[in-house]
Structure formats: structure tokens, C-alpha cells
Amino acid sequence: DAGITQSPRHKVTETGTPVTLRCHQTENHRYMYWYRQDPGHGLRLIHYSYGVKDTDKGEVSDGYSVSRSKTEDFLLTLESATSSQTSVYFCAISGAGENSPLHFGNGTRLTVT
Amino acid sequence: QKEVEQDPGPLSVPEGAIVSLNCTYSNSAFQYFMWYRQYSRKGPELLMYTYSSGNKEDGRFTAQVDKSSKYISLFIRDSQPSDSATYLCAMKAGNNRLAFGKGNQVVVIP
Numbered sequence: 001d002a003g004i005t006q007s008p009r010h011k012v013t014e015t016g017t018p019v020t021l022r023c024h025q026t027e028n029h030r031y032m033y034w035y036r037q038d039p040g041h042g043l044r045l046i047h048y049s050y051g052v053k054d055t056d057k058g059e060v061s062d063g064y065s066v067s068r069s070k071t072e073d074f075l076l077t078l079e080s081a082t083s084s085q086t087s088v089y090f091c092a093i094s095g096a097g098e099n100s101p102l103h104f105g106n107g108t109r110l111t112v113t
Numbered sequence: 114q115k116e117v118e119q120d121p122g123p124l125s126v127p128e129g130a131i132v133s134l135n136c137t138y139s140n141s142a143f144q145y146f147m148w149y150r151q152y153s154r155k156g157p158e159l160l161m162y163t164y165s166s167g168n169k170e171d172g173r174f175t176a177q178v179d180k181s182s183k184y185i186s187l188f189i190r191d192s193q194p195s196d197s198a199t200y201l202c203a204m205k206a207g208n209n210r211l212a213f214g215k216g217n218q219v220v221v222i223p
Contacts, residue, residue: 004156040215041215042201042213042214042215042216043157043201043213045210045211048210058210090156090157098145098207098208099145099164101145101147101159101162102147102159102203102211103159104149104156104157104158105156106154106155106156107154107155107156109154
């Protein structure tokens, strides 16, 4: 799993509650990413980080925020969860070179009721 | 037109058959091409990674890139039940973000 740990692995929460997902890497890679995967949509980028405190939006960033205070940790927060955010969330990492591929964690399955 | 098109399948083949998967793309700037394998309830796992046009072989797997036709393929020879998974193509141009296909589910029947 390329030294990537996602927590929790499963979570059920209620609409309107805040939720934070954590990604921890042991590879010291510069880039970290949050994706969501949904049937019919494939993998979609939510946010990414290119260094400590450096983050940027992906294609589906509305309703999500991120923080990266240490190289190894990248947090994804749903400020007020909605049912449309029920999904499987994947963290990925890559090195700094443009030819560096992404390596993924095993995902967090989030259900918003 | 989506940047990357991949037929979602599913594709069912008997054990020992050759599996052929492909993706087409529209962005001629794509330089790096990847195939990921994803088992149920797991994250995508990098399977093959190619840079230029041509073929790359790794065991039973062959990745093929045809930049002139904007077409990439993955072949799995002597398929095994353990190859049953979803296969995603991905590609990027320079330091730009990865563009993914939606994935193709493969079932190898013993």
C-alpha cells in the first residue's frame, strides 16, 4: 500500500455533522491527493497538496476543505456532511517529479444518513 | 468529449484467455500512461506505467501506447481468476493532474 494509511476505514454519520478523514504517509512524498470514487463517475479529485500548508482545489471541491500541517498527514474535512457526500474516499501520494505515478491508500467508506 | 474514454464492461473471459482492455483519449499533450488494478474494497494499485509509444511487457501483462491514434491498451495473457478486478487507465501531461478512465470490470471464470 505504498506506506499510506487512511482512517477511519468506515464511517457512518448523520447529515449536517462535521467529518474529518485522515491520510498518513511514511514515504515522505511531496504531493498528496484526496479523491472520491462513485459508480458511473470514476475517480474524481477533491483537493490536493503540493507541500506543507500548500493546497489547491480539484474538480469537486465544494463542501470539502483540507489541511496539511505536516508532510506526512493530509486531512479532509466535510464541514456539514450531506447525503451526496456518501462515497468511498481515497488518498493518494506521489513524488515531486512530473513522471511520478500516484499510489493509493485503501480508502474510507463514508455513509451519510 | 471526455478526456479519457474507457468502456466500463463488464468483461467476462474463461481462465487462460487473453484479456484486452483499451482507452482512448483526446488530449494530445498526454505523455505518461498508467494502468491501475483495483480489487473490490481496495485502493487502485499501479500495474503498468509507460512514457512513450510502443509496448512494455511485465510478466503476463503488456501495455501498449499508440500516440498517433490516441489509444492505449492493456493485454493480460493466460488470465487467472486472481486477475478478476477493475482496471483503470490513467494519463497525464507533465505535472498536470491525472485524468482517469472510469474503469473496466474484468471477471475471469475458472
